[in-house]
Amino acid sequence: MRQVISEYKNHKDVTILKKKPMILHSPKFSNIFLWLSILVIIFLGSCSIIPGWITPYTPTTMQADQILQAPSFKHLFGTDYFGRDVFSLVVYGSRASLLVGICAVLVSSLVGSALGMIVGYIGGFMDVIFMRIVEIIQTIPSILLALALAAAMGPSFVNLVIAITISAIPGYARVMRGQILSIKNRPFILASRSIGTPSYIIFLKHILPNSYSPLIVMATNGLGTAILTSAGLSFLGLGVIRDIPDWGLLLSQGRNYLTAGWWIATFPGLAIALFVLAVNIIGDSLRDYFDPKKRIE
Amino acid sequence: MLKLLINRCCTALFVLFGSLLAVFSINYFLPTDVVDSLSASNASNPEIAENLRKELGLNQPFYTQFSHYIIGILHGDFGASAIDGEPVIDKIITQFPATLSLTLTSILIAMIVGLTLGVLAAVHQNTVIDYVARVIGLFGISMPTFWSGILLILIFSISLGWFPAMGSEGFSTLVLPSITLGLVGAGFIVRVVRNSMLEIISENFIQTLRAKGLSERMVIYRHALRNALIPAITIIGVIIGDFLGGTVVIETVFARKGIGRLVADAIIAKDLPIVQGVVFFTAIFYVVINLLVDISYSVIDPRIRRQIGR
Numbered sequence: 001m002r003q004v005i006s007e008y009k010n011h012k013d014v015t016i017l018k019k020k021p022m023i024l025h026s027p028k029f030s031n032i033f034l035w036l037s038i039l040v041i042i043f044l045g046s047c048s049i050i051p052g053w054i055t056p057y058t059p060t061t062m063q064a065d066q067i068l069q070a071p072s073f074k075h076l077f078g079t080d081y082f083g084r085d086v087f088s089l090v091v092y093g094s095r096a097s098l099l100v101g102i103c104a105v106l107v108s109s110l111v112g113s114a115l116g117m118i119v120g121y122i123g124g125f126m127d128v129i130f131m132r133i134v135e136i137i138q139t140i141p142s143i144l145l146a147l148a149l150a151a152a153m154g155p156s157f158v159n160l161v162i163a164i165t166i167s168a169i170p171g172y173a174r175v176m177r178g179q180i181l182s183i184k185n186r187p188f189i190l191a192s193r194s195i196g197t198p199s200y201i202i203f204l205k206h207i208l209p210n211s212y213s214p215l216i217v218m219a220t221n222g223l224g225t226a227i228l229t230s231a232g233l234s235f236l237g238l239g240v241i242r243d244i245p246d247w248g249l250l251l252s253q254g255r256n257y258l259t260a261g262w263w264i265a266t267f268p269g270l271a272i273a274l275f276v277l278a279v280n281i282i283g284d285s286l287r288d289y290f291d292p293k294k295r296i297e
Numbered sequence: 298m299l300k301l302l303i304n305r306c307c308t309a310l311f312v313l314f315g316s317l318l319a320v321f322s323i324n325y326f327l328p329t330d331v332v333d334s335l336s337a338s339n340a341s342n343p344e345i346a347e348n349l350r351k352e353l354g355l356n357q358p359f360y361t362q363f364s365h366y367i368i369g370i371l372h373g374d375f376g377a378s379a380i381d382g383e384p385v386i387d388k389i390i391t392q393f394p395a396t397l398s399l400t401l402t403s404i405l406i407a408m409i410v411g412l413t414l415g416v417l418a419a420v421h422q423n424t425v426i427d428y429v430a431r432v433i434g435l436f437g438i439s440m441p442t443f444w445s446g447i448l449l450i451l452i453f454s455i456s457l458g459w460f461p462a463m464g465s466e467g468f469s470t471l472v473l474p475s476i477t478l479g480l481v482g483a484g485f486i487v488r489v490v491r492n493s494m495l496e497i498i499s500e501n502f503i504q505t506l507r508a509k510g511l512s513e514r515m516v517i518y519r520h521a522l523r524n525a526l527i528p529a530i531t532i533i534g535v536i537i538g539d540f541l542g543g544t545v546v547i548e549t550v551f552a553r554k555g556i557g558r559l560v561a562d563a564i565i566a567k568d569l570p571i572v573q574g575v576v577f578f579t580a581i582f583y584v585v586i587n588l589l590v591d592i593s594y595s596v597i598d599p600r601i602r603r604q605i606g607r
Contacts, residue, residue: 132311132312133315136312136316136319137319139538139580139584140576140579141538141539142539143545144542144576147545147564148320148323148324151564151565151567231443232441232442232546235443235546235549236561237565238565251443251447255447258450258455258462259455262455266444266447266451270444273436273439273440273445276439276440276441277436277440279439280438280439284435
């Protein structure tokens, strides 16, 4: 009987669950996206490290005879209303945009997950209070919170990072707390405790290695969110003011010239979208990689 | 059910109080206040500024200011704008309809696109439909709204001239911003629905239903979708809350009225009463939406209903 059922199940599996493959049905397809994303990240990353090697122009040079030129081979992304080369502006602007995002993600994921781990591990009253605070922070939409904090502290690099960090911390803390809660009462932890292992060793050797994977996935996707938030704040005029504008500010400046030159606003936005897209694809791949169910497949 | 409602309402009151306290403290500990931003434009002398502070009650200690504010709210008084003296509640009421209509139309678009594509993608896993849905999902969550909005303006209002690029009067101004926001929401919903559908479809009870000879359509739409809806509703609740308070960027792009713009301008001008009023307002909505989400769980899932009934 059991054999019949399992045969039936297998039969069903083949006919219904796995419908006939169509084009693009190949595991390599998503790999192509992954590799493209890695290339995008490497390219935009090197833009921010060695911008001078990538573009022939300096972004601050204003050529009065070359105002509002459409994209061409001479100026890949065209020129803006000051005669600045938009491609160079985007390349040089990557540093400001990426740095804020990376710093914000590093700080918020470390602080957030540490808080989440501590309250999750200790539990009790502290956990209740902490979760209420997280709930309160989350009632305020994150862009609004970042906006209020950024406006309150004034425009500077550190303040911008702090503003984005504070609005992102509750998410990390929540996920990490949940992860710890689901692990800390598993039999192998109880077994370890019953033979007298000290708490900190249980924490470092058993709980930590079993709970970091969602954090990595979340931090990867969080990098995309952080860059979107920082670009959004710049767009609203609360970013860091430098001689070389970042992507968000470039976009908001180009918005005033939409009818005169579509390229000024389009390309900085494309850079943001490409970077965030690449980061999200890598995040998805990491999640699949860490997912034990998918690994069996 | 009643117990759930009472419990949730108590938590809600606590959360509302907390968010008010949080915003109040951010604003209280600011290095500058509204008097500074007023006197920067009028170049008035410090004596007048000091008098103005006294008049607005800004020189009182934290707890006095906060308790005054709370007592005011309990009497239905949200204070007045520190800049033009107009009552906060009036300002919110005039601005809110624009934000509400934008939120509702975007969430409608997001739900239609997100649920349909999410279900189709899971049913036809690893086919073209699935890839299209996944790409839309990724684009939705990755594209900055201030960029996709500008692209839509470039294409549909500057090149084609179909819809107006800005303003908040009439239905035609609503189209582009709600597509922009709807795409973001659709991105989140597609991803959640696809994942939860895939999980449900591989469960044993679905096999049983098929073995009983139910039509594939009944299996998917009657049984699988219903089970996959819970995470979808959770994310829809989060998205509505985020849209209501977080439309500040989209309202700037399309030069619309709305509470997002209102609060952003108020934050920059340090107009404390308006910021608090709007945050309080959105927090109320957030709490109400979360309550509705919790109730809808029990409508959809009999197991949860039974648990609450007990």
